[in-house]
Amino acid sequence: MSLDLCPPAQAERVLDGEALQSNPAVAAPGYGSKLARSRYGAPSLPQWCVWVEPAAGMEADRWERRWLQGMDAALASWAKLLPIVRVEDPQRAHVRVERRRPPLRQLPGGWRASNGRSLLQVLEVTRAGRTLLEPRVTVLVSPGLRASSLRATALHELGHAFGLWGHSDNPADAMAPVQGSSPVLEPSADDRLTLEWIRRQPTGFGQPPPPEPPVDDA
Numbered sequence: 213m214s215l216d217l218c219p220p221a222q223a224e225r226v227l228d229g230e231a232l233q234s235n236p237a238v239a240a241p242g243y244g245s246k247l248a249r250s251r252y253g254a255p256s257l258p259q260w261c262v263w264v265e266p267a268a269g270m271e272a273d274r275w276e277r278r279w280l281q282g283m284d285a286a287l288a289s290w291a292k293l294l295p296i297v298r299v300e301d302p303q304r305a306h307v308r309v310e311r312r313r314p315p316l317r318q319l320p321g322g323w324r325a326s327n328g329r330s331l332l333q334v335l336e337v338t339r340a341g342r343t344l345l346e347p348r349v350t351v352l353v354s355p356g357l358r359a360s361s362l363r364a365t366a367l368h369e370l371g372h373a374f375g376l377w378g379h380s381d382n383p384a385d386a387m388a389p390v391q392g393s394s395p396v397l398e399p400s401a402d403d404r405l406t407l408e409w410i411r412r413q414p415t416g417f418g419q420p421p422p423p424e425p426p427v428d429d430a
Contacts, residue, residue, distance in 0.1 A: 223338040226334070227333075227336065229249045229347035232332065235247060241358065241402075241409050243379070252416035252417060253415030254410050257418045260294065261304055261305045262298055263298075263308050266280075275355055277318060279355045294407065307373045314326050327361065328366070328368065329355075329369065330425065334347060335348050345416050345420070345421045346417060364397055376406060
């Protein structure tokens with residue numbers, strides 16, 4: 213009997229108010245000092261189960277094929293650096309990649325559109341009878357991009373999903389918010405160093421959730 217690497221969720225509870233916070237200045241390779249964390253540590257797992265939204269019909273049209281090819285290429289790039297298992301059921305996934313334009317984001321200067329967005333939730337999830345603390349990331353990638361921009365956007369947003377919750381100042385890195393004249397289609401040396409570092413950091417994710425504090429009846 214083979215081991216189910218990505219068992220479906222039997223129950224889940226979203227932990228409200230779990231926002232990422234800037235990390236105090238630390239000595240870290242790459243741009244590790246710029247990464248944010250939750251109070252449980254870095255949102256990182258030893259292995260990631262990923263669901264990618266399939267085509268709407270029995271066969272993908274040309275636009276869906278281009279989008280799916282971009283997702284496949286970006287995932288293949290990250291799969292060289294960490295264990296990724298593709299699943300067909302979103303209930304089995306830690307990361308869910310959806311084919312839709314992200315909503316506008318309100319910034320101090322007004323509303324801004326973006327090609328991609330990664331949205332993090334912290335959950336208690338029961339799988340195969342075990343309750344663990346898990347990150348749940350919804351990755352939104354717009355379908356209306358040219359092929360190279362689509363792949364670069366997917367690579368960037370999946371980098372967030374896999375624990376790189378921050379940005380590099382170097383436009384040659386996949387995790388730079390603004391890239392150079394040519395889209396970055398593969399993780400750079402600094403992307404790889406930073407990912408290796410964050411995956412070595414202590415974290416409560418993938419572990420049983422900590423006990424809740426006692427209720428004060430006073």
